[in-house]
Amino acid sequence: MATIKDVARAAGVSPSTVSRVIAGSDRISLKTKERVRRAMERLDYVPNAIARSLARSHTRTVGFTLARRADQAFSNPFFSEVLRGMSSVAQKRDYNILLSISMDEREERDKCLQLLRERRVDGLIVSTSRIEDPLIEALVDEEVAFVVIGRSASRPVLSVNNDNIQASYQAAMHLLKQGYRQIAFISGPSELVVSEDRLKGYQQALMDSGIPVSKDHIASVEFSEEEGFQALSRMREQGIPFDAVLAADDLFALGALRFAQEYRISIPDELGIIGFNDTPLMTYTHPPLSSVRILSYELGVEAMELLIDVLEHPEKRRNSKEIVLPSQLEVRRSTSR
Amino acid sequence: MATIKDVARAAGVSPSTVSRVIAGSDRISLKTKERVRRAMERLDYVPNAIARSLARSHTRTVGFTLARRADQAFSNPFFSEVLRGMSSVAQKRDYNILLSISMDEREERDKCLQLLRERRVDGLIVSTSRIEDPLIEALVDEEVAFVVIGRSASRPVLSVNNDNIQASYQAAMHLLKQGYRQIAFISGPSELVVSEDRLKGYQQALMDSGIPVSKDHIASVEFSEEEGFQALSRMREQGIPFDAVLAADDLFALGALRFAQEYRISIPDELGIIGFNDTPLMTYTHPPLSSVRILSYELGVEAMELLIDVLEHPEKRRNSKEIVLPSQLEVRRSTSR
DNA sequence: CTGTTAGCGCATTCAA
DNA sequence: TTGAATGCGCTAACAG
Numbered sequence: 001m002a003t004i005k006d007v008a009r010a011a012g013v014s015p016s017t018v019s020r021v022i023a024g025s026d027r028i029s030l031k032t033k034e035r036v037r038r039a040m041e042r043l044d045y046v047p048n049a050i051a052r053s054l055a056r057s058h059t060r061t062v063g064f065t066l067a068r069r070a071d072q073a074f075s076n077p078f079f080s081e082v083l084r085g086m087s088s089v090a091q092k093r094d095y096n097i098l099l100s101i102s103m104d105e106r107e108e109r110d111k112c113l114q115l116l117r118e119r120r121v122d123g124l125i126v127s128t129s130r131i132e133d134p135l136i137e138a139l140v141d142e143e144v145a146f147v148v149i150g151r152s153a154s155r156p157v158l159s160v161n162n163d164n165i166q167a168s169y170q171a172a173m174h175l176l177k178q179g180y181r182q183i184a185f186i187s188g189p190s191e192l193v194v195s196e197d198r199l200k201g202y203q204q205a206l207m208d209s210g211i212p213v214s215k216d217h218i219a220s221v222e223f224s225e226e227e228g229f230q231a232l233s234r235m236r237e238q239g240i241p242f243d244a245v246l247a248a249d250d251l252f253a254l255g256a257l258r259f260a261q262e263y264r265i266s267i268p269d270e271l272g273i274i275g276f277n278d279t280p281l282m283t284y285t286h287p288p289l290s291s292v293r294i295l296s297y298e299l300g301v302e303a304m305e306l307l308i309d310v311l312e313h314p315e316k317r318r319n320s321k322e323i324v325l326p327s328q329l330e331v332r333r334s335t336s337r
Numbered sequence: 338m339a340t341i342k343d344v345a346r347a348a349g350v351s352p353s354t355v356s357r358v359i360a361g362s363d364r365i366s367l368k369t370k371e372r373v374r375r376a377m378e379r380l381d382y383v384p385n386a387i388a389r390s391l392a393r394s395h396t397r398t399v400g401f402t403l404a405r406r407a408d409q410a411f412s413n414p415f416f417s418e419v420l421r422g423m424s425s426v427a428q429k430r431d432y433n434i435l436l437s438i439s440m441d442e443r444e445e446r447d448k449c450l451q452l453l454r455e456r457r458v459d460g461l462i463v464s465t466s467r468i469e470d471p472l473i474e475a476l477v478d479e480e481v482a483f484v485v486i487g488r489s490a491s492r493p494v495l496s497v498n499n500d501n502i503q504a505s506y507q508a509a510m511h512l513l514k515q516g517y518r519q520i521a522f523i524s525g526p527s528e529l530v531v532s533e534d535r536l537k538g539y540q541q542a543l544m545d546s547g548i549p550v551s552k553d554h555i556a557s558v559e560f561s562e563e564e565g566f567q568a569l570s571r572m573r574e575q576g577i578p579f580d581a582v583l584a585a586d587d588l589f590a591l592g593a594l595r596f597a598q599e600y601r602i603s604i605p606d607e608l609g610i611i612g613f614n615d616t617p618l619m620t621y622t623h624p625p626l627s628s629v630r631i632l633s634y635e636l637g638v639e640a641m642e643l644l645i646d647v648l649e650h651p652e653k654r655r656n657s658k659e660i661v662l663p664s665q666l667e668v669r670r671s672t673s674r
Numbered sequence: 675c676t677g678t679t680a681g682c683g684c685a686t687t688c689a690a
Numbered sequence: 691t692t693g694a695a696t697g698c699g700c701t702a703a704c705a706g
Contacts, residue, residue: 001454001456003698003699003700004699004701005699005700013676013677014676014677014678015677015699015700015701016676016677016678016679016700016701017675017676018700019700019701019702020675022700022701023701025675027675028676029675029676032675032676046451046454046455047455047699047700048391048455048456048698048699049455049456049457050387050390050391050396050456050457050698050699050700051391051682051698051700051701052699052700052701053387053682053700054385054387054388054391054682054683054684054698054699054700054701055681055682055699055700055701055702056682056700056701056702057682059387061435061457064436068421077414077417079417080414080416080417083436083438084405084438087436087437087438087439088438088440090437091437091439091444091448096435096437096452096457097436097437098433098434098435098436099401099420099424099434099435099436100427100428100433100434101420101421101425102424102428107428111428114383115433117338117383118383118384118385118386118387119338119385119386119387119683120386120398120433254621257621280618281618281621284591284594284618284621284622285621285622285623286622286623340682340683340684341684342683342684350692350693351692351693351694352683352684352685352693353684353685353686353692353693353695354691354692354693355684356684356685356686357685357691357692359684359685360685364691364692365692366691366692369691369692384683384684385682385683385684387682387683387684388682388683388684388685388698389683389684389685390684390698391682391683391684391685391698391700392683392684392685392686392698393684393685393686393698394698456699
């Protein structure tokens with residue numbers, strides 16, 4: 001493997017001259033520039049990225065970390081899409097992505113800090129956002145360049161999020177317009193910012209429609225189909241009436257679907273169901289389920305662009321900025337009566 | 338950020354001594370070892386991975402590349418699971434994953450070669466395996482350490498694969514045992530090794546059962562639900578009778594499902610359907626679809642372990658080795674009559 | 675416009 | 691058991 005010295009020798013110049021033509025310096029004669037180019041060509045020379053990183057003290061790679069357990073894992077393609085979006089702009093702007101999937105948040109936090117301290121990455125994209133998020137706290141304290149996918153409730157940071165409140169509001173409004181009056185809401189873990197936001201939209205919609213918000217209609221459970229099923233079963237057992245379900249995740253909507261089947265409740269007539277994320281699955285169920293489509297790919301694109309922007313303009317690092325992407329309601333048979 | 342020099346100064350030793358305790362050298366007195374340890378602790382010192390990489394000329398990071406277009410993309414969680422598997426062993430053995438998602442194979446090939454030439458990665462895991470695969474050819478020619486997820490039809494390489502032939506054979510046998518006699522086979526693009534293998538299993542099963550293999554019953558199309566649907570529609574138009582569909586991908590099975598619905602063909606009575614990959618989706622369709630479950634997570638685990646093994650034992654690099662993981666038939670209503 | 679010099683932070687000889 | 695010297699491959703400040 002040829003080094004910069006080999007090229008210099010072959011072209012009859014000094015290594016720094018070669019370095020300059022690599023960098024595209026303009027104060028170099030076209031003649032030697034050409035000569036160096038040919039030498040590089042001939043020797044099949046490619047600059048060693050590690051050496052460059054050491055000399056310039058940045059790596060042009062960003063870390064992306066997330067914590068998923070086996071069960072929930074990637075059952076929906078959300079993160080895959082985010083990754084695709086991130087990768088496409090990374091490719092375009094000549095950055096690389098270092099990926100790490102952890103078992104839990106603790107492991108994720110350690111991994112982030114490690115990547116940073118080892119100087120393997122210039123910045124980070126993280127996706128966990130709990131209401132009190134120790135990872136985010138640590139990152140702002142260490143003054144690292146990072147952007148969160150989601151929203152930070154504690155500190156002002158750079159973030160890219162979808163309009164959860166608005167989306168949830170509209171989903172609830174849609175149910176109301178279809179004539180449903182008693183809407184159950186199945187939320188994910190309450191320590192997540194996303195749960196808080198979606199709940200807020202739901203509540204706001206009811207209030208704006210003059211419908212009292214009842215705690216009985218709100219469940220907060222772990223993300224899984226089974227938990228969604230159970231949540232509704234419990235409401236039914238307790239004699240709490242509901243004629244629609246707004247599910248903060250498609251998994252819950254699936255659970256609601258099974259619930260309806262089990263108790264022979266007809267959809268959409270007796271029960272309306274709407275989910276969140278619009279996984280491909282939703283069009284294949286019986287009946288097809290309405291859902292809020294998230295622009296996951298675009299989320300990844302925006303996050304990466306924001307991060308690179310900050311990386312290349314350190315003066316912007318102090319700013320906080322919240323990009324919000326619109327989501328769109330996909331109405332299907334489960335809410336069309 | 339403290340460097341090795343700072344630690345050396347603080348501990349009153351030379352940088353090389355510090356380097357030795359980092360490396361865990363045993364020819365160092367316990368006393369100085371302790372002193373250095375404390376200094377590292379006090380200064381919150383973490384070795385710079387880039388500098389280490391340059392000095393030792395390897396990075397402890399492996400590249401994972403794949404080419405996906407927007408449409409097919411990650412509609413199934415196969416690659417997400419592979420990634421989780423890879424990441425879990427990478428974590429354990431202190432390796433990192435550099436991820437790149439390309440638009441097409443050409444871009445993927447370029448990216449692989451770039452990562453290698455720039456020395457950003459020590460080795461590669463690739464997942465494309467076409468019958469004639471220029472990427473694989475290039476990698477063996479350049480003598481790089483890599484493992485393919487899938488099977489290489491051209492050159493002997495390190496690979497981790499699932500038992501496609503066997504799985505397809507058993508799927509077909511299952512249909513036969515259920516009494517289906519005219520089995521249509523929907524295959525992916527014929528240039529993929531996986532298509533070849535699954536076709537082979539199907540053919541073998543028919544032959545072993547004394548049933549003639551007819552070209553009319555075999556379609557080869559791009560991966561999509563729509564193409565699966567179209568393939569069957571064409572057979573029907575041409576008056577080719579079939580009472581079951583063996584789909585080389587769940588997407589095709591979904592297309593077959595829609596086909597059955599459209600023409601009011603009852604499943605499983607008039608038409609049996611079985612897919613490949615067992616995406617979570619399959620349990621939610623109406624009726625639930627049988628499918629061959631692939632051990633995607635384990636595929637990632639094995640691939641990463643194999644690669645790291647080779648990386649740390651260069652003498653093994655010349656060997657080729659093919660690890661084959663079993664898959665399992667998930668029988669559901671779509672084939673139970 | 676170009677070469678010389680001095681790092682970047684660490685690992686690894688070679689001596690002592 | 692330890693330190694000094696050298697190199698990994700490249701960039702950048704300073705001269706000229």
